[in-house]
Amino acid sequence: MKMRYLVLGLIMGLMACSNNTKTTPITRPAFSADSAYLYIAQQVQMGPRVPDSKAHTECVIYLVEQLRRFGAEVTLQQGKMTNYAGLPQQIFNVVGHFSADSLRESILLCAHYDSRPWCDQEEEYDMRFQGVPAANDGASGVGVLLEIARQIQALQQQDKPLRTPIDIVFFDCEDMGTPDFYTGLQRENTWCLGSQLWANEYAFGDNKPVSDKYAFGILLDMVGAPNATFPKEFFSIQYAQQYVDLIWHKAAKLGYSSYFVSANAYPITDDHYYVSSITGIPCVDIINYDATNNTGFPFWWHTTMDNMNQINRSTLQAVGETVLSCLN
Numbered sequence: 001m002k003m004r005y006l007v008l009g010l011i012m013g014l015m016a017c018s019n020n021t022k023t024t025p026i027t028r029p030a031f032s033a034d035s036a037y038l039y040i041a042q043q044v045q046m047g048p049r050v051p052d053s054k055a056h057t058e059c060v061i062y063l064v065e066q067l068r069r070f071g072a073e074v075t076l077q078q079g080k081m082t083n084y085a086g087l088p089q090q091i092f093n094v095v096g097h098f099s100a101d102s103l104r105e106s107i108l109l110c111a112h113y114d115s116r117p118w119c120d121q122e123e124e125y126d127m128r129f130q131g132v133p134a135a136n137d138g139a140s141g142v143g144v145l146l147e148i149a150r151q152i153q154a155l156q157q158q159d160k161p162l163r164t165p166i167d168i169v170f171f172d173c174e175d176m177g178t179p180d181f182y183t184g185l186q187r188e189n190t191w192c193l194g195s196q197l198w199a200n201e202y203a204f205g206d207n208k209p210v211s212d213k214y215a216f217g218i219l220l221d222m223v224g225a226p227n228a229t230f231p232k233e234f235f236s237i238q239y240a241q242q243y244v245d246l247i248w249h250k251a252a253k254l255g256y257s258s259y260f261v262s263a264n265a266y267p268i269t270d271d272h273y274y275v276s277s278i279t280g281i282p283c284v285d286i287i288n289y290d291a292t293n294n295t296g297f298p299f300w301w302h303t304t305m306d307n308m309n310q311i312n313r314s315t316l317q318a319v320g321e322t323v324l325s326c327l328n
Contacts (some may be wrong), residue, residue, distance in 0.1 A: 011279055026254060030151050036320060039066070040135060040143035040224065040311055045208035048115040048131025048140065051089065051173050059113055061238050063094045063170050065144070070149040071156060072096030072168065079197045083192035084178040091197045094170040097211065098152050100162035102293075103115035107166050107327060108217030108281060109148065112139025112174030112194065112271060118293040120180040121295065121302040128181060132302055136310045141220030144320050151324065163328045167211050171195045171271050174221075195271035199278035203245045217325070218281035223319045225298055226289040226312040230319075234267035240282030243326075247284055248326040256318040265289050266296065286319065 042062070047055040056179045060076070067074045067089050077093040094113070122128050132138075145168050152162065167320035177191035189196065217240075222228070251260035267273075272283040290298045 008212075012175045013258045028254065029321050030154065031317060031320035031324055032147060033317040034144070035150060035311055035318065036143040036147040036316045037311060038143075041259050041308060042104075043113070043139040043142060044133055044135045044308055046157055048117075048133060049113060049152075050131040051176060053131075056114065060092050060094060063113060063146075066146055067094065067096035067149060070096075070146075070153040071100055072149060072164075077198060077201065078213060079201070080107055080198055080323060081173070081193040082187070083088060084187055086187065089173055089176060089188055089193055090195050092173045093172050093194050093198050096149060096168040098149075098168075099264065100165040101161055102165075103301060105215035106211035106215045107164055108169065108211075108214045108275070108283065108322065109145055109166060109220075110139055110169040110171060110195070110217060110271060110275070110283075111145055111220045112171040112192075113142050114138060114172050114175055116175035116180075116192070116302055118179045119303050120170045122304065127304060128179075130304060132175070133304065133307045135307050136222050136224050136298075137301060138175065140224030140311060140316070144220055144223060144316060145170075147320055148324060148327075152153045153257065156182040160187065164215075165211060166327060167214075169198060174271055177275045190275050191269050192271045196253050196278070196293065199274045202281075203279045209315070214279075214281045216240060217272065217275055218243075218247065218282050218323055219275070219283055219285045219287075220319065220323070221270055221285060222288040222297070222301075222317050223286055224311040225288050225300075225308070226315065228259060228312075228315045229290075230286050231263040231265035232271075232273075233265045233285045235270075235273045235276065236284040237264065239272075239276035240284045243282055243284050247322060247326055251318070251322040254318075254321055254325065256322060259315065259318045260286075260322065286323075 083089040116132040171194035173193035272285040275283040
């Protein structure tokens with residue numbers, strides 16, 4: 001009998017403690033997945049944004065106009081890099097700068113906007129020579145960053161100036177790497193031509209792109225798929241462990257651990273690698289992996305299936321809120 005009363009007392013005590021405990025509500029950054037989705041759809045409607053194509057030029061104009069509409073100081077970085085065939089490739093990087101009332105080091109946010117010229121992961125050979133629609137592998141990261149730019153403007157209009165300067169960079173020619181069917185001389189560093197140009201100009205050029213100093217950077221690549229998972233990529237840990245921990249911690253606090261998983265992933269040559277290795281800026285790659293495929297990427301990667309069916313608003317919301325929570 002005494003034991004029964006003792007247990008009952010413990011239960012009542014725990015219930016009382018539970019009733020008196022106040023949970024602190026999570027403060028979520030303002031982010032609209034619907035807007036990000038729209039920006040992605042607008043890019044896809046242009047057709048594959050293959051370098052040197054009409055759709056590519058249309059996309060450059062679109063990005064410049066959108067960033068200016070959201071109050072950014074916009075510059076267009078132009079140059080040439082050698083492509084996989086040894087030929088000069090024209091590059092157009094779009095840079096938007098948001099200033100702040102502080103002397104803090106800037107934060108770099110980036111994504112690539114170009115489409116791969118070949119669907120070289122298609123099973124049917126004849127389909128491999130089409131441009132990738134690139135809804136996820138390209139447009140998704142751009143769409144999230146455009147929505148972040150819109151939210152930055154909204155804060156400034158509410159007389160809430162940024163505490164940290166932010167640069168948004170849309171890299172060109174990330175997906176111009178050597179196609180699988182190419183049988184010529186195999187060259188190194190054929191991927192991520194736009195970020196290589198940007199990084200070399202920043203590190204060694206006379207005219208640095210906008211900001212003189214960055215605290216860290218975040219790269220978004222393939223961030224819109226349903227049930228996407230973003231493990232901690234090897235080069236991100238190598239060059240930016242502190243900021244990997246920050247981003248994944250922020251995601252966990254927001255309830256997005258199912259997206260930002262705690263597993264580590266193998267190295268990937270993406271724009272962040274050249275940003276970090278050439279400039280010394282610690283840059284983190286948020287990128288979708290799929291360990292069930294031998295490529296390490298989802299089934300639609302570098303195929304005609306990379307269309308709006310691969311874009312999910314819940315995933316966009318998780319990424320957008322997480323990145324925004326890291327900015328101030």
